[in-house]
Structure formats: C-alpha cells, structure tokens
Amino acid sequence: xxxxxxxxxxxxxxxxxxxxxxLAEQGFSWEGEIEIGNEQVVSSDNAANxxxxxxxxxxxxxxxxFGSGIEIFSTLTAESVxxxxxxxxxxxxxxxxxxxxxxxxxxxxxxxxxxxxHPVFGTAWDNAAGYFGGTLSxxxxxxxxxGVLADVELNGAGTxxxxxxxxxxxxxxxxxxxxxxxxxxDTGGAGNTGKLDNFAIQWAHEVDGTRFHVGARHLSAxxxxxxxxxxxxxxxxxxxxxxxxxFGEIASFxxxxxxxxxxxxxxxxxxxxxxxxxxxxxxxxxxxxxxxxTDLHSIAAEYEFQNGMTLGGAVARQxxxxxxxxxxxxxxxxxxxx
Numbered sequence: 001x002x003x004x005x006x007x008x009x010x011x012x013x014x015x016x017x018x019x020x021x022x023l024a025e026q027g028f029s030w031e032g033e034i035e036i037g038n039e040q041v042v043s044s045d046n047a048a049n050x051x052x053x054x055x056x057x058x059x060x061x062x063x064x065x066f067g068s069g070i071e072i073f074s075t076l077t078a079e080s081v082x083x084x085x086x087x088x089x090x091x092x093x094x095x096x097x098x099x100x101x102x103x104x105x106x107x108x109x110x111x112x113x114x115x116x117x118h119p120v121f122g123t124a125w126d127n128a129a130g131y132f133g134g135t136l137s138x139x140x141x142x143x144x145x146x147g148v149l150a151d152v153e154l155n156g157a158g159t160x161x162x163x164x165x166x167x168x169x170x171x172x173x174x175x176x177x178x179x180x181x182x183x184x185x186d187t188g189g190a191g192n193t194g195k196l197d198n199f200a201i202q203w204a205h206e207v208d209g210t211r212f213h214v215g216a217r218h219l220s221a222x223x224x225x226x227x228x229x230x231x232x233x234x235x236x237x238x239x240x241x242x243x244x245x246x247f248g249e250i251a252s253f254x255x256x257x258x259x260x261x262x263x264x265x266x267x268x269x270x271x272x273x274x275x276x277x278x279x280x281x282x283x284x285x286x287x288x289x290x291x292x293x294t295d296l297h298s299i300a301a302e303y304e305f306q307n308g309m310t311l312g313g314a315v316a317r318q319x320x321x322x323x324x325x326x327x328x329x330x331x332x333x334x335x336x337x338x
Contacts, residue, residue: 026067030337032060037331044325053084056093060336069105081180094175098144109153116146116168119200120161121217122233124249129271129280130300131314131329136284137267140231140251142217144168147196158205165199167192190229190258191219202233212236225258243273261289278302294320308335 040052057079064072074097081094101115124137147165154160166185167173169192173183185194202215212235219229235249247269256263264287271280279301286294300314309332316327 026065028062028064030060030062032058032336034058034334034336035331036334037329039327039329041325041327045323046325049323049325051084052087053080054089055080056090059098061099069103069111071103073099073101073103075099078177081175081178092178094178094180096175096180097172100172109155111151113149114147116144116172117149117163117165118143119145119147119149119163119165119217120151120202121200121215121231122202122249122251123204123213123235124247124251124265124267124269127237127247128249128267128269128282128284129245129247129278130269130282130298130302131312131331132296132298132300132316132327133269133280133282133284134267135316136286136294136296137249137251137265139286140233140253140256140265142200144173145191145198146170147198158203160201160203162201163199164196165191166194166196169194186223188222188224188258190221190225190255192222193220195220209240210236210238219258221255221258225255226260227255227258229256229258230254231256245271245273247271256288261291263288276304276306278304292321294318309333 035057036055038052038054041050044050057077059075059077061073061075076095077098078093078095080092081096082092097116099116099118101113101117103111103113105111119142121142122137122140125134125141128134128137144167145165146168147163149161149163149165152160167183167189169183169185171182174180183192185192191198197220198218200215200217202213204211204213213233215233217231219231221228231251231253233249233251235247237245237247239245249267251265253263255261266285268283269280271278279299281299282297284296296316296318298314298316300312302310302312304310312331312333314329316329318325318327
C-alpha cells in the first residue's frame, strides 16, 4: 500500500520568507495546514495489500523576523510516523521538528540558511498535481537534513541552490507521542554520515511560462553501505494561458540509498484548471535494479473553496513487480494562519 505523505508545505520556507525580508515587518508570523484523508487499496493481486488508512497530517511553520534579512524559522509536523500494515484510523500519531534554522541575506542576491533543512533536489514530489502525482518521486526527496544551504539569484538567469548537509541524527530526529526512534549516523543509508560530506546543487529558471531545472547530488556512504550515491535530475514544465499545465521530471541514481541498485524515476504530469476545479493525470515509474519496475498511473480532481479549503479525490493503478493494486483516495486540506 502507498502511504500518503504530507505535502511539502515547508519546502523552501526560509528562502520564500527571506526573499523579501528587507521589506517585511519585524515580529512573528505563521502558516500551516491540516490534511484529513482516507487512502484505500480497494483491490489487489495480493490480498494483504488491501488496507485502509484514514489519517491526519498537521503542519505549521513559524517565522520570527528581526529585520535586516535575518529570520528564525521552524516547521512542526504531526502525522502517523509508521506505515500502515492493517486498517487504521488516526493511529501511530507523532509530532516532530521538520525544520529549525536561521536565514539571513548576503547582499541583494543571496540567502543563506543554517540548521535542520530541506536541501533542493528535484521538484516532482512537490509540484506534480493530484493526490498521487508525487508519490514515487518522494523516494528521492531530501528532508530533515542538518547543514548549510544557499540560494543565489542570478540576475535574471534563474536561481542557483546548493548546500552541504547530513541526515539529522540529533534528538530532533525523534517524535513525541508515537516515538519513531532516534536516527543514528552509524546505522547506514547514504548521507547518514554525521559529517558535512554530502552536497546538492540545482539551477532553476522560468521564461515566458516555461520552467526548467537541472540538479545533481552526492550522498556519502554510511557504515555498511555499498558505495556513495550519485544522483542527477532534470525537469521542465509549461503553463498555458487556457489553464493547462504540463510537467515532467527524470531522476537517475547510482548506488541509490547507498546500496547496490542503480535507479531511475520518471514523472509526467498534466493539470487543467476550470475555475476552482483542477483535473490532473500522472504517469510515473520507479525502476531499481533488484526491486524491478513500479508503474503508477493516476487521475485526480481537486476543488478549492472560497475559504481556501481544498477537497480532492483520486484513483490510481499501481503495478509493483507484477502485483497490481487499485487505490482510491479522498482528502480535505484546511489552511491555517497566513
């Protein structure tokens, strides 16, 4: 069963919040969302996959602005911190610190962030429309990393984002409520080294409704890993004036996760807006050497109400190594703060 993960509400939060810091008033501000949903495998070649997961995800980002481009920020998340293995409703809920750091500007073009952060690598997990749009690409999303990141505006030639980091192994890697356990830097996994020997870099630009990005990353092998992971990503999209938006991204890895597998991920997504209603479809694939191919195809609809709440529904067909699942999902997203 696919486990629905939170939308990346806080992705790039320090960058977005600091970009106009010179114009922002001093003081505290916050925003967040509550997502309530139900995801269910309604039919499968493997009966054990036929699981229902009724869930809630609560995310809040707070920022204190000191002026002169200096901000402290934090993102707190509460959700089920284990994967569903049987039918469940709002179980295994834990709260944890997703981001915590300091942002400041260097000149007019550069923003630096230090702390527990989300390094930039790829965008499909965040930008693909629809409930299942970014499901497979979330496998290579970089989250809960400790390090130093920078975003540089290239004078009309796009934005260059880069940083050095390692997987959080502090007490902040635990959760309150259902304890997901503390990460340790000696338990393996590419990038889980406790040292600033991992990096990611990405260039993104947009011209006349067409956006594109190219990125690379190196995650050093941890204890017991086969080798360092090397990754590359390229993506592009275009927004048409008639409400149609198309997007695609391909990511390729050697020694994915520090193991022996090479891997390729592909996402093709289209969305069409009709007033407050958005219809979308996704074709996505994950191909790992030993695990084989996983194909996930989905269609979705989302309706945004005048009060900002969004109601969504989707159906997906997944073929994971020959085991085919049909999955239905329904969710309601309630914005907070602002």
